[in-house]
Amino acid sequence: MVNPYRKTIIKPSILQLFAVLCVLLGLALNAQSAETVLKFENEGHAALYLRLTQEFRCLKCQNQNLAGSNADLAQDLRNEIYQAVVSGQGREEISDYLVARYGDFVLYRPPVKKITYLLWFGPFVLLLFAIIGGWRLISSKPAFTAAEPSEALEAARRRLNE
């Protein structure tokens, strides 16, 4: 019997396999990005959303911002921010909203207040100490002076000259 499909069977070369892989990979990447497509009325809103999700910390996974985290909580908060941005709220409003619920820790940039004084100004205090210490070190009497050459050196020099 003759198989009518016989002719169409291809023996794939490495190059062809590679091409297929590339296409599949492209599809996979596409599928992934399709999940996170959000619609904004204008560029300003989109920019604000991006900025805010990068500015706030995911409390569940503390070393990631909301934009970079896949935690459930981060998704919910991204959604909250999206709704707020689309409804026309500004940065201050949204920031206050999150801080009122989750505290200052949600901010990657902590506000300057009494409890954060040490955090903000501590490094400068240390720098001041270092400068004072350094200045004292430089201005104090050096341990070695290139003053009078010692007698032994003088004696050696005399011998060389002889």
Added chain:
Amino acid sequence: MWKFIPLVLFFGLLGFLARGLDLDPSELPSPLIDKPAPQFQLQSLYDASEHSPESFAGDVWLFNVWASWCRACVTEHPVLEQLKQIDGLTMVGLNHKDVLDDGRSWLNRFGNPFDTVLFDQQGGTGINWGVYGVPETFIMDKKGVVRYKHIGPISEKDFKTILVPLIKQLQAEQA
């Protein structure tokens, strides 16, 4: 005099590090403390009755956020049963981001320590209360002001050393 400065700095640093060993970075101070309980209007997990923080006014009440998908909640459950034994404490549970049937069967399986169980399917109430790690427990005084927040499962020790004295103290306050 000046040569002691490195020594002082060293012990200062040592002090900070020693303190740091004892702190849990996942436990964050809540901005809700000493503020009125955030508003909600939620349905019971069991029937159509609706509840808000005002429903519990006049009593000291405990608000425990839990879910059937939360493993630490199982660990915490025996402590909730103990809290239930405290006279005059209203136990309110919030089933957070859960499936109705899963929540109900979890309570069937382990026992229901709550006087009222509310259902927060979308998690909106959780966000308003600043919940980020289930289980979380809040304690409100008779005026409905948040007085304490516990993040993560309540241990036997927390129960004895923190919660019992606090609840006693709050119950002694005027409404």
